[in-house]
Amino acid sequence: MKQWTILFKKEFKESLRNFKWVWIPLVFILLGITQPVTSYYLPEILKNFGGMPEGVIMEFPMPTAPQVLAETLGQFNQIGILVLVLAFMGVVAGERNSGTNIMVLVKPVSYTAYMLSKWAHMTLLAFVSYLSGFLIALYYTYQLIGSVPASDVVSGFVVYTLWLLFVTTIVLLFSTIFKSTAAVAALTLGLSIILSLLSSITPELMQWSPGMLASHSYYLFQTGEANDGLWLSVVSTVLLVVAMLSISVYIFKKKEVATHTS
Amino acid sequence: MGLIKTVGLTKTYNGTNAVDGIDLSIKEGVCTALLGPNGAGKTTTLNMLTGLINATSGTISFDDRYMGDRRKYIGYLPQYPKFYGWMTGEEYIIFSGQLAGLTKKEALSRSDELLSLVGLSEDKKKRVSGYSGGMKQRLGIAQSLIHSPKLLILDEPVSALDPIGRREVLELMKTLKEKTSILFSTHVLHDAEEICEEIFIIKKGKLIIEGDLVELQRKYQKPTIYLNTEEPIEDWSTTIKQKEWLRHMDVKKNKITVTVEDMDMAREALLTDESLRKLKINSFEVAKTTLEDLFMEVTGK
Amino acid sequence: MEEILNELQSVRWDLLAPIAIVSFVLMIVAMVDCFKHGKTNGPQWVWILVIVFVNLIGPILYFIFGRRSE
Ligand SMILES: Nc1ncnc2c1ncn2[C@@H]1O[C@H](COP(=O)(O)OP(=O)(O)O)[C@@H](O)[C@H]1O
Numbered sequence: 283m284k285q286w287t288i289l290f291k292k293e294f295k296e297s298l299r300n301f302k303w304v305w306i307p308l309v310f311i312l313l314g315i316t317q318p319v320t321s322y323y324l325p326e327i328l329k330n331f332g333g334m335p336e337g338v339i340m341e342f343p344m345p346t347a348p349q350v351l352a353e354t355l356g357q358f359n360q361i362g363i364l365v366l367v368l369a370f371m372g373v374v375a376g377e378r379n380s381g382t383n384i385m386v387l388v389k390p391v392s393y394t395a396y397m398l399s400k401w402a403h404m405t406l407l408a409f410v411s412y413l414s415g416f417l418i419a420l421y422y423t424y425q426l427i428g429s430v431p432a433s434d435v436v437s438g439f440v441v442y443t444l445w446l447l448f449v450t451t452i453v454l455l456f457s458t459i460f461k462s463t464a465a466v467a468a469l470t471l472g473l474s475i476i477l478s479l480l481s482s483i484t485p486e487l488m489q490w491s492p493g494m495l496a497s498h499s500y501y502l503f504q505t506g507e508a509n510d511g512l513w514l515s516v517v518s519t520v521l522l523v524v525a526m527l528s529i530s531v532y533i534f535k536k537k538e539v540a541t542h543t544s
Numbered sequence: 545m546g547l548i549k550t551v552g553l554t555k556t557y558n559g560t561n562a563v564d565g566i567d568l569s570i571k572e573g574v575c576t577a578l579l580g581p582n583g584a585g586k587t588t589t590l591n592m593l594t595g596l597i598n599a600t601s602g603t604i605s606f607d608d609r610y611m612g613d614r615r616k617y618i619g620y621l622p623q624y625p626k627f628y629g630w631m632t633g634e635e636y637i638i639f640s641g642q643l644a645g646l647t648k649k650e651a652l653s654r655s656d657e658l659l660s661l662v663g664l665s666e667d668k669k670k671r672v673s674g675y676s677g678g679m680k681q682r683l684g685i686a687q688s689l690i691h692s693p694k695l696l697i698l699d700e701p702v703s704a705l706d707p708i709g710r711r712e713v714l715e716l717m718k719t720l721k722e723k724t725s726i727l728f729s730t731h732v733l734h735d736a737e738e739i740c741e742e743i744f745i746i747k748k749g750k751l752i753i754e755g756d757l758v759e760l761q762r763k764y765q766k767p768t769i770y771l772n773t774e775e776p777i778e779d780w781s782t783t784i785k786q787k788e789w790l791r792h793m794d795v796k797k798n799k800i801t802v803t804v805e806d807m808d809m810a811r812e813a814l815l816t817d818e819s820l821r822k823l824k825i826n827s828f829e830v831a832k833t834t835l836e837d838l839f840m841e842v843t844g845k
Numbered sequence: 846m847e848e849i850l851n852e853l854q855s856v857r858w859d860l861l862a863p864i865a866i867v868s869f870v871l872m873i874v875a876m877v878d879c880f881k882h883g884k885t886n887g888p889q890w891v892w893i894l895v896i897v898f899v900n901l902i903g904p905i906l907y908f909i910f911g912r913r914s915e
């Protein structure tokens with residue numbers, strides 16, 4: 283536990299010094315502002331500058347508050363996840379490639395603590411960024427459009443947190459397996475896109491899938507009720523996260539630390 | 545019982561043995577050199593000793609007085625030490641100390657001690673990314689000593705340095721060997737001769753020659769002068785320490801073994817030395833061939 | 846003309862201003878890091894231009910692709 287704390291603090295300090303703790307939350311905050319603002323002004327902009335042919339009457343209904351929250355999560359799901367994956371693709375591979383892990387792991391350090399500290403730090407940064415972006419989006423939505431019942435907001439928020447947790451754990455796993463950070467990013471993004479797509483194309487078959495979580499959280503915003511299969515995908519996501527973490531640690535222990543001698 | 549002992553240590557990469565059945569026994573309180581040309585398998589051997597890679601076959605046993613994880617008792621400096629450049633030198637040492645189990649306070653005072661030992665006190669608040677090669681090497685030595693290891697393993701600690709840096713690090717190692725056992729690798733016999741008592745010469749993963757350095761030197765007849773005096777010679781021996789023709793010396797009461805760089809200069813200097821003459825020379829013997837010749841021969845240069 | 850002015854007045858500037866503020870902060874942080882850290886993939890001056898002139902995503906591009914880790 284003590285070593286875990288030291289390693290975690292090191293991760294934290296590193297990300298303070300390279301400003302990850304500044305710019306990643308700011309990206310989410312920016313998304314959290316711009317999405318409600320665009321949702322609010324878009325109908326008006328289209329009305330004024332749309333250049334619609336004469337006689338065509340188009341209605342641009344103002345989106346509801348739950349819709350805006352869902353759209354914001356949609357932004358997090360694209361740009362937010364892209365940014366997180368690119369920022370953390372080297373979480374394990376980076377130190378392996380540069381060799382900075384050697385003088386750490388030659389100390390009486392637990393490999394499990396080393397891996398868990400990296401995972402916990404990455405997940406915390408992702409969560410704090412998501413939380414800040416979400417709170418801002420909530421404020422803007424309230425100011426511009428209207429409110430959503432607090433309990434629906436919280437449950438939707440928590441469900442989407444699980445999806446983020448799932449994604450950061452994939453990053454850890456792939457960053458443990460692959461040397462190339464580009465491969466880590468491509469595979470993580472590919473896998474999360476495929477899971478999301480399959481979940482929207484064949485929801486019946488994908489009930490278990492973590493890819494369903496985003497739509498479950500939209501549904502919670504809209505209705506305040508759990509959609510069918512919510513619990514199934516929550517439980518399977520938690521199990522998958524635990525499994526992927528264990529596999530990452532296992533692979534990391536099996537791989538040799540010193541990969542090259544010159 | 546050796547501090548660390550290997551039996552049939554082997555590492556196979558893609559069907560070839562980078563290390564091929566090596567039996568090592570590193571004694572406590574002794575400086576040992578692992579000597580061999582590039583690609584001989586030195587780094588691979590050391591990586592197995594530190595546990596950074598697993599042996600394909602063979603065993604490694606650490607002195608059973610020291611229980612548990614052997615990493616607790618080993619300090620290691622890799623051939624190419626890679627630091628977190630965003631940390632300051634001091635932060636890195638404290639971080640290393642805490643990982644090795646020291647409290648923050650202990651780590652802090654120990655880092656002060658070590659940074660001044662390696663001469664980095666002035667630069668300890670600077671980021672490591674701005675350090676020169678020699679400074680990094682010294683910082684690497686400091687981190688390896690943080691938990692007062694029983695065995696200090698240094699992988700080619702001077703190979704990448706310029707002559708000045710090389711000298712600094714060799715001098716530092718001489719100080720360190722008073723307190724801890726050292727195992728270091730090098731491809732330069734001269735470095736080994738300068739500070740070590742024991743050597744292991746490996747080539748293509750195999751152990752070729754091993755043993756006490758002075759014995760080996762004697763055995764392989766180096767350009768050496770054996771001096772025997774009536775009076776004790778220890779005090780006098782300090783007067784030739786800085787001579788450029790000196791390579792290594794071993795003093796025992798009134799016997800001295802002087803391995804030299806240049807036999808003619810040495811002979812000239814010693815025979816005209818007034819204060820040496822006062823010690824009453826009993827014998828003055830010169831030998832010709834060298835361990836270096838042998839090393840060159842076995843390593844094929 | 847009148848109509849446009851009215852519309853402009855109805856725009857919630859207090860809510861739009863933070864977008865400019867946040868992107869400005871991002872730009873400053875990226876600039877400070879680019880100068881202080883000093884190690885970039887490719888020429889540093891190109892990244893300075895990217896940070897300053899590529900709206901919103903310039904600083905992010907710098908942090909992801911431009912900054913070379915130590
Ligand atoms: N990870 C590896 N994969 C394949 N071959 C390796 C690996 N590491 C070392 N070798 C080979 O093992 C041999 C010994 O290397 P090394 O231990 O680095 O020698 P030294 O340190 O004595 O220069 C070399 O031929 C090297 O190419």
Ligand SMILES: [Mg+2]
Nearest residue numbers: 543586587623
């Ligand atoms: Mg080597």
